[in-house]
Amino acid sequence: MKEIDERRQAEQTLRQSEARFRLLLESAGEGIYGLDTEGRCTFVNEAALTMLGYARDELLGRETHSLIHHSHADGSAYPAQECPIYDAFHKGQPTHGLVELLWRKDGSSFPAEYSAQPLREAGQEAERVSGAVVVFHDVAESQALRHLLSYQATHDALTGLVNRQEFERQLERMLIEIRGDGEAYALLYLDLDRFKVVNDTCGHTAGDQLLRQITARLHERLRGRDTLARLGGDEFGVLLEHCPLDQALRIATELRDAAQDYRFVWEGKPFSVSVSIGLVPLSATIGSVSAALAAADAACYAAKEQGRNRVHLYQPDDALLTQQHTQMQWVSRLTHALDTNRFRLYQQVIAPLGQHGQGRPHHEVLLRLLDEEGRVVEPMAFVPAAERYNLMPAIDRWVVREVISHHAVQQRHAPLAERPIFAVNLSGSSLADERLAEFVCGLLAEHGVPADMLCFEISETTAIANLSRAIEFIRALKREGCLFALDNFGSSMSSFAYLKQLPVDFLKIDGSFIRTLAEDSLTRAMADAINRVAHVMAIETVAECAESAPILALLKELGVDHAQGYALARPQPLPEADAPAPSADGYGRNPAHRP
Numbered sequence: 001m002k003e004i005d006e007r008r009q010a011e012q013t014l015r016q017s018e019a020r021f022r023l024l025l026e027s028a029g030e031g032i033y034g035l036d037t038e039g040r041c042t043f044v045n046e047a048a049l050t051m052l053g054y055a056r057d058e059l060l061g062r063e064t065h066s067l068i069h070h071s072h073a074d075g076s077a078y079p080a081q082e083c084p085i086y087d088a089f090h091k092g093q094p095t096h097g098l099v100e101l102l103w104r105k106d107g108s109s110f111p112a113e114y115s116a117q118p119l120r121e122a123g124q125e126a127e128r129v130s131g132a133v134v135v136f137h138d139v140a141e142s143q144a145l146r147h148l149l150s151y152q153a154t155h156d157a158l159t160g161l162v163n164r165q166e167f168e169r170q171l172e173r174m175l176i177e178i179r180g181d182g183e184a185y186a187l188l189y190l191d192l193d194r195f196k197v198v199n200d201t202c203g204h205t206a207g208d209q210l211l212r213q214i215t216a217r218l219h220e221r222l223r224g225r226d227t228l229a230r231l232g233g234d235e236f237g238v239l240l241e242h243c244p245l246d247q248a249l250r251i252a253t254e255l256r257d258a259a260q261d262y263r264f265v266w267e268g269k270p271f272s273v274s275v276s277i278g279l280v281p282l283s284a285t286i287g288s289v290s291a292a293l294a295a296a297d298a299a300c301y302a303a304k305e306q307g308r309n310r311v312h313l314y315q316p317d318d319a320l321l322t323q324q325h326t327q328m329q330w331v332s333r334l335t336h337a338l339d340t341n342r343f344r345l346y347q348q349v350i351a352p353l354g355q356h357g358q359g360r361p362h363h364e365v366l367l368r369l370l371d372e373e374g375r376v377v378e379p380m381a382f383v384p385a386a387e388r389y390n391l392m393p394a395i396d397r398w399v400v401r402e403v404i405s406h407h408a409v410q411q412r413h414a415p416l417a418e419r420p421i422f423a424v425n426l427s428g429s430s431l432a433d434e435r436l437a438e439f440v441c442g443l444l445a446e447h448g449v450p451a452d453m454l455c456f457e458i459s460e461t462t463a464i465a466n467l468s469r470a471i472e473f474i475r476a477l478k479r480e481g482c483l484f485a486l487d488n489f490g491s492s493m494s495s496f497a498y499l500k501q502l503p504v505d506f507l508k509i510d511g512s513f514i515r516t517l518a519e520d521s522l523t524r525a526m527a528d529a530i531n532r533v534a535h536v537m538a539i540e541t542v543a544e545c546a547e548s549a550p551i552l553a554l555l556k557e558l559g560v561d562h563a564q565g566y567a568l569a570r571p572q573p574l575p576e577a578d579a580p581a582p583s584a585d586g587y588g589r590n591p592a593h594r595p
Ligand SMILES: Nc1nc2c(ncn2[C@@H]2O[C@H](COP(=O)(O)OP(=O)(O)OP(=O)(O)O)[C@@H](O)[C@H]2O)c(=O)[nH]1
Pocket: 158, 191, 192, 193, 194, 195, 196, 197, 199, 203, 204, 205, 206, 207, 208, 211, 232, 233, 234, 304, 308
């Protein structure tokens, strides 16, 4: 009786345990199935059936490998003896975290991560493997997500090309390969010419469209194994694998021609496109990715300097590149000079020539740099570098701040007739600075300086190159009361055509007309014409480079309003903020400031 009770008890425990096992099996989100030692299905849960698209009785008792695990992704056969699941019951070895394709009943497949655990049974002799349990889940979605994230991290969203980080990784790999195989490789650095024009005249959407279209053009010209990347803005990089120099030059030239032959059309307006290309043959002597890219950038810049739309081959002893290197050294010196206040301001008088009597004191403010040894450096030594490396906006702002807060502020209460005019030069890149007008107005208000104490000098070529921006800037600050001068007037062939559009107060006749005034009747006639046209437009004229008494006499004869030059005064340091104000002749009252 007791024995029967115990048996019943044991049977009930077994039934309960089986029920728990079933419940567990069916509530699992993962697919689970069991196999016997022949690889036949002994049980399978609902999740597995759903994922595989089979009914339970289509799997139970059937050999599963040939149903759901028969082929690789490329369609080639996957023999059961190579399958790690079979190792679980043949060799008693568990497997974990493998990802392979599983095939559905309808012939489609999905990547599944699975593990297989051998099932062991205590036999009469030793413990033996009686089958295996396989647990799997579909990883298609997470794989796709991983794939997408890795794609986004390595590609440029606008063009679909690989991005700078990925390009640098590939370049690094290439530099390692070169050390090993000594094969020829080349790096190209492409920068579209005057791309800003499309952005400025048609907007960024047009610019984006151009970038996408030019990408397709460039791609067409490359071989399958070459890499084209967008490095940023309108810059592209190309890696040419196994490519001797003559072939690299030919490909670079083809890319340049592809851009040149292409017409970008936006709202019916055609734009011609061109590209400047720097070519660097990669060799074992190029030590790093950054050295290779710096050489390619320098070569590309040299192509721009030579007139754009060309290929420039990098050579280590290139004179152009040496000059650039010098410019790059200026960058750190200039940045340091800004940080440590090593710029100095000079002034040169702009004197009235008669008709306007004494007029208001008027000076052009000139920039100098105090070098590490305390020597005064003229701007022609550093302004080209500052322009190239976009430091001029910061330098111009420094000048404007100094003039308003240290110099103009001292004389802001002078009666209007004696109130000085400080003429400050502005570079083209400052003109493009959309917040400069706001910056100027803020400083004027902060220091209570009347706006008419500032006259901004913009060179004629700068104004023409940024015409709409120049007009907008001049109008905005003229509304506040600032004055404007058009500098170096006459240096371009089309000066008069633009003059009508630029609402300036002064026109500075380019020094090239003034220096030869005494000996050349043609330049005299041209200076005369400029002076007359300006007067018709009620613009006052200033002659630059008035270097002798006969020139001054001729300028008076022509009726030019003002002159500036060595015949009147040499540039002088602007008096320190707490020094006495300069006299109207442009010299500080401190005799040490006299030339
Ligand atoms: N539409 C568009 N413009 C961009 C994008 N990224 C940068 N830019 C613009 O690209 C222009 C790059 O100009 P630069 O290369 O300095 O000058 P450029 O006009 O091409 O002249 P050069 O290079 O001197 O021949 C700038 O005006 C940027 O604002 C972008 O994703 N889309």
